[in-house]
Amino acid sequence: MNLTYFLFFICIIVCTLIITYWAAKRSNTTNRFYTAAGSLTGYQNGMAIAGDFISAASFLGIVGMIALNGYDGFLYSIGFLVSYIVVLFLVAEPVHRLGKYSLGDVICSRFPSDRMRWIMAIGAFSISILYMIPQLVASGYLLRLLLDIDYSISVLVIGGLMTIYVVFGGMVATSWVQIVKTVVLMSGTFLLSLIVFSNFNWNVSALIEKVKGGTPLGENFFLPGHLFNNPLEFFSLQLALVLGTAGLPHILIRLFTVRNTLEVRRSIISSTWIIGLFYIMTLVLGLGTVALLGYQSLTNADPTGNLAAPLLAKEVGGDFLLAFVSAIAFTTIVAVVAGLVISATTAFSHDIYHHILKKGKSTEKEQLKAARWTALIIGLVSTLFALRLETINVTFLVSMTFIVAAASNFPVLVLTIYWKRFTQVGAITGMISGLVASLVLVVLGPHIMNPEDGWIAREAIISLHNPGIIAIPIGFLGAYLGTIFSSKQSQSDESYTRFFIKSQTGISSRRESS
């Protein structure tokens, strides 16, 4: 590793550790540890949400996908972005009003029971871990490719950092690392986009002409259908993308970090601006890569296209810019995995330890201690898993996370808030059917069953790589059938009305707290 790279990395590590040190002094209560005591402003939280959401797969993967497949790569971004409207309209404000630290709190505010909390905790925990492992594995590969650092060392550094942020700094450190990541990521991609345009004298037509010459697809590069040629697969993916975010626990728990619903709305709306602008810039970077580097150079370096942004940086700005972009990728990964660690920690230490094992009677000190230990164990175990999975392809887990979230958490959240007749049995069957359907469909699909390089060397039973179109309706159906076949619960219409009014206006909570 040369000195420029080293300085960039040290700079980021030192900055984030200073943030953690500052945050550690402020994370002395459970409220601060889990939610930063609602101290963030809407705009800060919007930046943190963007930092939590834009993974290395978005930054590097989408630029690469656009560079290789043109139009279809861009469609991924659209699904990710529009999903925030679903969050804003359907779940954001109710989640903030009904919950305290976790999604379990939200659902249990209507269906209070240990069983319900177990299910919600298992759902949140498994989604966070399923998402974290591929991020860690990808980080190992990425740093190896970019900096020639050994896979194990890369995973250990990233795993170690994410654990330190959460164990010592809790949500305060995690939020500020994510905010710093958003600032660095947005300024870096903006700078790179400007350099791309300047290479073509700010003439978009010249850039487009050069793109046509740089790709084997030629004129067809700008036409749809190079990545998604199976209509059902395409529609299924778009469905999972647009509904998935509203079920992602690590995004939804960020809604507890602001003090009121006005700030919740500001959080979501500012995150849509950041994410929207970011995806426009990834389009410029994708086109710039093809125009300036060409398809062949890109695929020679890495056939998946994931190195598009770093290679483009090297082409237009030499080693210095490459070091900067690599540092951005590094920050991107640590910010996302830290968000996932705190989400998994909350599910375990708040829902399972505090509410179920201790019956909600553990002291403030015990809760905080449990949270820190949980974060430490989750960080260590995930890092160990990622170290062991070096040779196994786990990238499918990323798309699976969206499917699981859209098929389990999303239906249960929406039906709990808006369906009067919904019952606890329905919520449990909905969660279980969504989770199980997603897992089974992925196992029976081409990610796992593949005669060439699958874990099971056989033809796939389900041909879809993204089985959201089957799994999501199963999640809803499970919730519906569980409800209509269970006896009407003791909860009266009146108590649902009170719950609904609280979820929509926050009125009873205000009365209770006053």
Place this chain on the structure above:
Amino acid sequence: MEERMMYFIRRRNKLLVPIIILVFLFYFMLPLSLIFLPDVMNQTSFIPGITWAWLYAFLQIPMTWTVGWIYHIKAKKFDEQIEKWEREESV
């Protein structure tokens, strides 16, 4: 009190429900039009050099921002209504 609250919520939802339905329609019409009308989508739109497919995909971004802004305005008004009503109740 509850009837009054439900009245406010229903009035707000009368506007928000059609908007979210339109958002879903606008969003899912993109993949559907690419699947079922590829020839039309590959024709140049009214903006020279931009096909309908690109234009439609791009429009999803300002659509998201605009709908978010509309929600924000409506929700602010709703909050004010509720606060006003609460003040009246407490007098």
